[in-house]
Amino acid sequence: MQNKILSHAQIQHKVKRIAYQIYEANVEEKEIIIAGIEGGGLKFAKKISKILEEITEATITLCTVSMDKKNPLHSGVTTSIPQEAYSNKSVVLIDDVLNSGSTLIYGVHHFLKVPLRQLKTAVLVNRNHKKFPVKADYKGISLSTSLQEHIEVDFKPNNDVVYLN
Numbered sequence: 001m002q003n004k005i006l007s008h009a010q011i012q013h014k015v016k017r018i019a020y021q022i023y024e025a026n027v028e029e030k031e032i033i034i035a036g037i038e039g040g041g042l043k044f045a046k047k048i049s050k051i052l053e054e055i056t057e058a059t060i061t062l063c064t065v066s067m068d069k070k071n072p073l074h075s076g077v078t079t080s081i082p083q084e085a086y087s088n089k090s091v092v093l094i095d096d097v098l099n100s101g102s103t104l105i106y107g108v109h110h111f112l113k114v115p116l117r118q119l120k121t122a123v124l125v126n127r128n129h130k131k132f133p134v135k136a137d138y139k140g141i142s143l144s145t146s147l148q149e150h151i152e153v154d155f156k157p158n159n160d161v162v163y164l165n
Contacts, residue, residue: 005151006141006162011124014140015044018122019051021138025120026090031059033091035079035111037103038066040096043155044124048094061085065093065110069103077110087114096153098123098139101132108134125151125162 006014026032032052036045042064052060064080079086093107104121111119122138127145143164145151150165 002152002163002165004161005125005143005164006160008158008160011140011160011162014124015047016051018138018140019048019055022048022092022120022122023052023056025118026056026058029058029090029117031061031089032056033061033063033081033086033089035063035065035086035091035093035107037069037093037095037107038064039069040124040153040155041065041094041103044096044122044153045094047155048092048122065107067103067106072102072106077106079110083114086111086116088117090117090120092120092122092138094122096124096155097151098126098134098136099129099151101130101134104136105132105134124153127151 034045034049036042049060049062067077068075091111095103120137123136124140126136126139126142152163152165154161
């Protein structure tokens with residue numbers, strides 16, 4: 001059974017709010033790196049980037065973060081832009097759902113290999129089941145769910161939705 005948690009309109013509101021929070025934290029920056037974790041995180045990052053491009057004169061650079069989410073240690077983490085492109089910049093690492101925290105922690109670890117101005121994290125849904133000491137600096141919604149429940153984020157044109165299964 002699917003239980004709708006967030007409607008399309010609610011998701012658009014949360015995207016806009018998070019984009020403004022990112023802008024406020026980076027108002028002096030000339031460039032902001034928006035790093036979306038491949039899959040739902042990248043789709044969410046693209047939505048945030050689009051709003052940021054409308055509200056700031058800073059250059060918004062979208063970066064794809066790739067990893068094997070089931071085994072990030074085995075495959076490692078790669079980015080679509082070289083380290084020099086985000087070195088000494090403000091980076092926001094984005095995923096759609098924060099479950100155990102493993103995806104975000106390995107993503108954070110990857111970016112910390114070079115000096116950064118700042119590194120923040122953003123998620124649409126924070127489930128509060130973390131195994132790792134990572135938090136979302138920006139979050140759309142926090143849910144206390146059971147471990148048996150599953151969050152499904154479905155990004156479709158003009159019909160984004162989040163379900164609890």
